[in-house]
Amino acid sequence: MKLLVDVGNTALKTATLAGDVITLVAETDIPWSEIQEVLIAQVGKGELLAPLIARAQQLAIPHYQAKTSATLGGLTCAYPQFENLGVDRWLTVVACYHLYPQQSCVILDCGTASKIDVLNKAGQHLGGWILPGLDMMISSLVSNTQKVFSDDTSLFLPELGTNTPNAVKNGALVATLGALEYYLSQSDDTPVIVCAGGYGELMQQHLARPSTYNDILVLQGLMYWRKYQQFA
Secondary structure, three states: OEEEEEEOOOOEEEEEEEOOEEEEOOHHHOOHHHOOEEEEEEOOOHHHHHHHHHHHHHOOOOEEEOOOOOEEOOEEOOOOOHHHOOHHHHHHHHHHHHHOOOOOEEEEEEOOEEEEEEEOOOOEEEEEEEEEOHHHHHHHHHHOOOOOOOOOOOOOOOOOOOOHHHHHHHHHHHHHHHHHHHHHHHOOOOOEEEEEOOOHHHHHHHOOOOOEEOOOHHHHHHHHHHOOOOOO
């Protein structure tokens, strides 16, 4: 059994991997006696990860951090300087390459930041966009203006706001949805649309096009990434 660890900018997610079955598990419930190795996808702070690394080292369990590469099997990274592509983005592309073989995909991963990445049918990552996440948009707007404010009770809705919190939250939502729609309007393809991240389900609910929500996309990418690695 393997332990999969997704270290985001604001939270850490852990899961066990037995065969090809991924099961989310709380940190306090990790079955350490059954873990043979730890696989890590890290974009967030090391403080979140340190206790898990310490525990693995204490038990002499090897741990490996995923890294972005120019290619992975038949998959190609769009970045000439591939190391500059965040490993979380890379792993979502890796996952979709295997989950939707020979299909084009657009990935909308919405967390602290919102990321859009595009994969074509030939297994080429075409690149993407990075936007402020919904909360970051709101925080930036509120902290840099005098009379604009938000609240914790208004919903995110794709409609015109009739008060300031509505206008702020709805504006953040439609700005993100609009970026995705802009790409789709310029494309002659009909890709699979995959939503992920903390706000991924919200986005999926408000998309006018067919789409799917996947809450373990990075972890799936980590599983597939491991299949290509040879460790001593």
